[in-house]
Amino acid sequence: MNRYFICMEETHSIVRQFALPEPPTNVTPLGEGFINDTYLVDTESEVKYVLQRKNGYIFKNIPGMVDNICNVTQHIRKKAAAQGLDPERSTIRLYPTWDGKFYFLDNKQSYWVCMYYIPDTICYDVASSPQLAWSGGAGIGLFQEQVADFTDDLAEVLPGFHDIRYRFGQWEAALAENRAGKVSALAREIDWIEQRKEEMLAFKVLIENQTIPSRVSHNDTKISNILFDKNGEVLCVIDLDTLMKSSVLYDYGDAIRSYTNTATEDEPQTNKIAVNLPFFEAYTQGYLSYAHRFLTQTEVEWLPFAAKYITYEQTLRFLMDYIDGNRYYKIRHPEHNLVRTHAQYALLQSMEKAYPQMQAVVSEIYLSLHFQNKIL
Numbered sequence: 001m002n003r004y005f006i007c008m009e010e011t012h013s014i015v016r017q018f019a020l021p022e023p024p025t026n027v028t029p030l031g032e033g034f035i036n037d038t039y040l041v042d043t044e045s046e047v048k049y050v051l052q053r054k055n056g057y058i059f060k061n062i063p064g065m066v067d068n069i070c071n072v073t074q075h076i077r078k079k080a081a082a083q084g085l086d087p088e089r090s091t092i093r094l095y096p097t098w099d100g101k102f103y104f105l106d107n108k109q110s111y112w113v114c115m116y117y118i119p120d121t122i123c124y125d126v127a128s129s130p131q132l133a134w135s136g137g138a139g140i141g142l143f144q145e146q147v148a149d150f151t152d153d154l155a156e157v158l159p160g161f162h163d164i165r166y167r168f169g170q171w172e173a174a175l176a177e178n179r180a181g182k183v184s185a186l187a188r189e190i191d192w193i194e195q196r197k198e199e200m201l202a203f204k205v206l207i208e209n210q211t212i213p214s215r216v217s218h219n220d221t222k223i224s225n226i227l228f229d230k231n232g233e234v235l236c237v238i239d240l241d242t243l244m245k246s247s248v249l250y251d252y253g254d255a256i257r258s259y260t261n262t263a264t265e266d267e268p269q270t271n272k273i274a275v276n277l278p279f280f281e282a283y284t285q286g287y288l289s290y291a292h293r294f295l296t297q298t299e300v301e302w303l304p305f306a307a308k309y310i311t312y313e314q315t316l317r318f319l320m321d322y323i324d325g326n327r328y329y330k331i332r333h334p335e336h337n338l339v340r341t342h343a344q345y346a347l348l349q350s351m352e353k354a355y356p357q358m359q360a361v362v363s364e365i366y367l368s369l370h371f372q373n374k375i376l
């Protein structure tokens, strides 16, 4: 109770550093992000804001991240206006501090940002229908299309983020350090990672030699990072912390990892976890309805593999954090990262079984969109 009070007092004084059009009244915790601390800011009117403390343990260049966000969201607002969409509901808007910066650095060296809260929106943790999955796919396709002609530099906020070669380096170091003393009890889980190293690296080589191109991508497209309106239509992609130039296949893979899971990311009963193929098909339909216009044929061919790649990478990241003493992801209990590891691995296994169907679905949708394009 006391801690909560102090924390809320602190957030009140932080939010007053930002030049908001309306003065803040209440500040309360918001959402379930694994990384940052997020608060909802009320005002006397209907207008609300979101205050967020960025995670300085993970993000080492927060001014660079904030620059990325300001530049890309400005680009999206212009695009959205030209497309007849409401720019203020099509992306996030950061507010400056009274001295004109888009972040505030407090006396504990924590970085804060403040943004407009887009009203009448819903955020989901799991997809509840194929329609919602379709809409989420269309949202990422539209986002990628809107940023496809953004040519300015972007800070590489998290170097090696989806680079499995880099992750294997971290993995070796974590195993050698054995910080939480768990390694000897995890032979089975470690083997899940080791067995698949080669096929994952083979995909990474295609990105390294630019057979698969680099584009502006979001890099964290799980369903809870998308806002939907009350009719289930996608509005915009949020949590732009990981905007970088990398392969857009990671965005597709990360979204499939989350939209097609029949259970939550930390479901302890792994027999409840599988890839939902109708949702896979719906997401892919929505996504390719935009993305077929700019993806190369090679990118399209590798979409199903990207889903396995990101699910594998996520299994590795949860397990590595468990081995490392839970320093990266927020956890609710000491075994949380191990439960998440098992859940991701169950999803990966299900994708491996369903892989031929996933490939067939992608190529059928792509071909039919191309055929329609030719005859229109």
Ligand code: GN1
Residues within 6 Å of the ligand: 032, 033, 034, 035, 036, 058, 219, 220, 222, 225, 239, 241, 242, 265, 314
């Ligand atoms: C983190 O910030 P959040 O909760 O949207 C993580 C993602 C993981 C995800 C797992 C910067 O995303 O990479 O896929 O958790 N973000 C970062 O749910 O590491």
Ligand code: MG
Residues within 6 Å of the ligand: 035, 220, 239, 241
């Ligand atoms: Mg995030």
